[in-house]
Amino acid sequence: MALNGRQRAGIAAVVAVGVAAGLGVFTFGYARGASYLTNDPAACANCHIMSEHFAAWQRASHRAAATCNDCHTPHTLIGKYLTKARNGFWHSFYFTTGTYPDPLRITERNRGVTESACRYCHADIVAEIDHRPARHDARDATLSCIRCHTYVGHWVR
Amino acid sequence: MAEPPAIIPSDSQPPPARRRLSARMLAAVAAFAVVTTVAVAALLTNIVERRQEARNPFYRVVALEDTTTDPAVWGKNFPQQYDAYRRTVDQVRTRYGGSEGLPHPPTAADPRSVVAQSRLEEDPRLREFWAGYAFSKDFREERGHAYMLSDQEFTERQQATQQPGTCLNCHASMYATYLRLGNGDLTRGFEAVNQMTYQVARTNVRHPVSCVDCHDPATMQLRVTRPAFMEGIRALRASLGVANFDVNREATRQEMRTFVCGQCHVEYYFKGKEKRLTYPWAKGLTADSILAYYDSVGHRDWVHTASRAPVLKAQHPEFEMYNQGVHARSGVACADCHMPYDRVGAMKISDHHVRSPLLNINRACQTCHKFPEEELRARVERIQDRTFELRNIALDAVLELTRQIATVSARDSAAAGLADARRAQLYSQFLVDFVEAENSMGFHAPQEAARLMAHAIDQARRGQNALVRAAGALPVALPGSVATKARP
Numbered sequence: 001m002a003l004n005g006r007q008r009a010g011i012a013a014v015v016a017v018g019v020a021a022g023l024g025v026f027t028f029g030y031a032r033g034a035s036y037l038t039n040d041p042a043a044c045a046n047c048h049i050m051s052e053h054f055a056a057w058q059r060a061s062h063r064a065a066a067t068c069n070d071c072h073t074p075h076t077l078i079g080k081y082l083t084k085a086r087n088g089f090w091h092s093f094y095f096t097t098g099t100y101p102d103p104l105r106i107t108e109r110n111r112g113v114t115e116s117a118c119r120y121c122h123a124d125i126v127a128e129i130d131h132r133p134a135r136h137d138a139r140d141a142t143l144s145c146i147r148c149h150t151y152v153g154h155w156v157r
Numbered sequence: 158m159a160e161p162p163a164i165i166p167s168d169s170q171p172p173p174a175r176r177r178l179s180a181r182m183l184a185a186v187a188a189f190a191v192v193t194t195v196a197v198a199a200l201l202t203n204i205v206e207r208r209q210e211a212r213n214p215f216y217r218v219v220a221l222e223d224t225t226t227d228p229a230v231w232g233k234n235f236p237q238q239y240d241a242y243r244r245t246v247d248q249v250r251t252r253y254g255g256s257e258g259l260p261h262p263p264t265a266a267d268p269r270s271v272v273a274q275s276r277l278e279e280d281p282r283l284r285e286f287w288a289g290y291a292f293s294k295d296f297r298e299e300r301g302h303a304y305m306l307s308d309q310e311f312t313e314r315q316q317a318t319q320q321p322g323t324c325l326n327c328h329a330s331m332y333a334t335y336l337r338l339g340n341g342d343l344t345r346g347f348e349a350v351n352q353m354t355y356q357v358a359r360t361n362v363r364h365p366v367s368c369v370d371c372h373d374p375a376t377m378q379l380r381v382t383r384p385a386f387m388e389g390i391r392a393l394r395a396s397l398g399v400a401n402f403d404v405n406r407e408a409t410r411q412e413m414r415t416f417v418c419g420q421c422h423v424e425y426y427f428k429g430k431e432k433r434l435t436y437p438w439a440k441g442l443t444a445d446s447i448l449a450y451y452d453s454v455g456h457r458d459w460v461h462t463a464s465r466a467p468v469l470k471a472q473h474p475e476f477e478m479y480n481q482g483v484h485a486r487s488g489v490a491c492a493d494c495h496m497p498y499d500r501v502g503a504m505k506i507s508d509h510h511v512r513s514p515l516l517n518i519n520r521a522c523q524t525c526h527k528f529p530e531e532e533l534r535a536r537v538e539r540i541q542d543r544t545f546e547l548r549n550i551a552l553d554a555v556l557e558l559t560r561q562i563a564t565v566s567a568r569d570s571a572a573a574g575l576a577d578a579r580r581a582q583l584y585s586q587f588l589v590d591f592v593e594a595e596n597s598m599g600f601h602a603p604q605e606a607a608r609l610m611a612h613a614i615d616q617a618r619r620g621q622n623a624l625v626r627a628a629g630a631l632p633v634a635l636p637g638s639v640a641t642k643a644r645p
Contacts, residue, residue, distance in 0.1 A: 006179070006180065006183075009180065009183045009184070009187075010183055012183075012187055013183045013184075013186045013187040013190070016186070016187045016190035016191055016194070017186060017187075017190045019190065019194050020190040020191075020193040020194040020197065023194055023197045023198060023201070024193070024197050026201070027197050027200060027201045027204075030201065030204065030205075031200075031201075031204050047207070048207060048211055048503040048505075049500070052505075092200050095200075095203060096196075096199050096200045096203045102500050103519075103520065103523060103524045105527075150527075156524070
């Protein structure tokens with residue numbers, strides 16, 4: 001049966017989508033993509049760039065209290081996976097293009113996430129310190145937990 | 158019968174608008190799929206490459222041994238490190254260090270076509286400061302590791318006096334030479350070189366400091382290869398209650414990242430007629446403890462021409478000064494700032510282009526100090542400006558004392574108080590030199606540098622007081638103050 005132009009274009013589009021999906025599934029598996037959906041800190045060190053941070057966390061005071069996700073993702077189900085998806089996309093983008101600062105610098109948004117995490121667990125002590133209402137914005141670096149407590153998570157030299 | 162009107166079948170001729178839309182949709186889906194495939198393929202190959210790099214940190218293409226002195230051979234296995242190592246030929250100035258490449262017409266005695274700027278021309282007071290010592294003839298800003306051998310071979314100090322082979326301990330790759338001359342015994346080879354003349358010893362070496370001087374060729378682990386450091390650190394640890402310290406067996410990896418540099422960036426003297434290179438640390442690492450050590454063994458470097466005071470010259474005591482500072486206290490090693498890690502693909506390698514952290518603030522400082530580069534530079538330079546100001550005041554104080562001693566002793570060489578004044582000059586001069594010769598202009602330990610300058614000025618004051626008593630009895634007018642000439 002002879003195919004007309006539109007049918008041929010349709011088949012080509014379906015094949016292209018299939019190739020993209022197949023390559024995507026393979027890459028997801030090869031890059032241990034499923035591990036990123038877990039809470040296991042070792043997953044974050046799949047990429048070599050995180051090895052030192054992971055090693056430093058294992059020696060830091062918070063290793064017994066908090067994993068990567070506890071400080072680097074919000075404490076809500078949607079917020080957590082939205083942040084993971086967002087960071088996962090941009091990490092893949094920047095590592096593939098190679099355009100990122102090294103030593104790594106945390107983004108403003110992610111700094112805010114971490115700051116909120118400090119305040120979530122240490123709410124009692126934060127309330128005692130942080131009684132100025134104008135300074136409650138978690139992204140406000142002028143009264144930020146991690147400006148002084150740089151060492152608690154993972155101190156990489 | 159009339160034929161029914163021809164009906165255009167709907168499946169073969171859809172309305173034109175809908176057909177265009179779905180064709181466009183198909184094109185868009187295909188284009189999106191193509192872009193996604195390209196992006197995912199790029200990500201995939203990137204991950205594959207990184208994993209390959211992590212699997213093979215290096216390829217062993219040549220066998221390395223203790224006798225492999227030539228860095229180019231090591232460079233075949235470690236091209237990234239070798240490439241950076243070769244860049245130590247660069248000449249870039251910082252405000253108080255680095256070096257400036259100046260043209261130099263080659264002569265028979267000195268074939269160098271480029272040299273660093275003369276510190277004696279920058280600050281002519283230094284000629285008077287070191288009067289009678291070879292450093293008053295020629296003293297240039299230190300250049301990168303690549304120049305260590307030629308800059309020592311062709312300095313005019315070689316003509317001013319006969320230098321011993323000991324000098325080469327820190328100006329050439331010595332490990333293989335020591336092993337060869339000592340028939341496998343490092344210390345015996347070291348002793349043999351110390352007792353040669355510089356010129357004879359020079360024929361036994363070929364390269365500036367090389368890979369084998371810091372690395373074990375089998376494991377690449379850091380190791381100390383200089384007997385003088387092994388002996389010096391053992392004496393220092395003994396003074397702290399640790400007997401028989403063996404640096405290569407007992408030091409941690411992080412300590413070794415400082416100790417391999419401390420093999421040479423230290424204060425030293427040539428002990429006895431064997432010219433044994435010795436690090437004066439048996440009483441401690443501070444300038445005061447080192448002076449106390451020199452007093453206890455009676456060592457002096459030369460007699461100052463103007464004042465006839467037996468004096469000492471401090472030589473680049475970076476290791477000692479750094480150990481008094483906050484970075485040492487925090488466990489930061491020399492290599493953390495002077496050879497910071499660089500990422501090449503999945504590999505993390507230390508930058509063998511050893512240089513001032515001020516030329517590499519991002520990797521040297523910002524790994525720990527998350528502040529803007531300009532702020533960090535300003536902090537460092539503020540510390541250095543202050544130290545330089547203190548050093549200028551203290552240097553003037555020493556020169557004033559020196560001139561006054563000369564005046565009094567010209568009038569009466571047996572005047573009471575001269576011995577005290579000369580001893581004060583010895584202390585004052587050594588303390589100023591300790592900061593002047595140290596290659597950080599105070600940054601390695603700012604408060605320690607300030608403390609030493611306070612003691613230097615105090616010693617000069619004591620010396621002058623001793624002379625005031627002598628001059629009052631003579632009487633003689635003492636020469637006035639020395640005008641400070643600061644570097645631009």
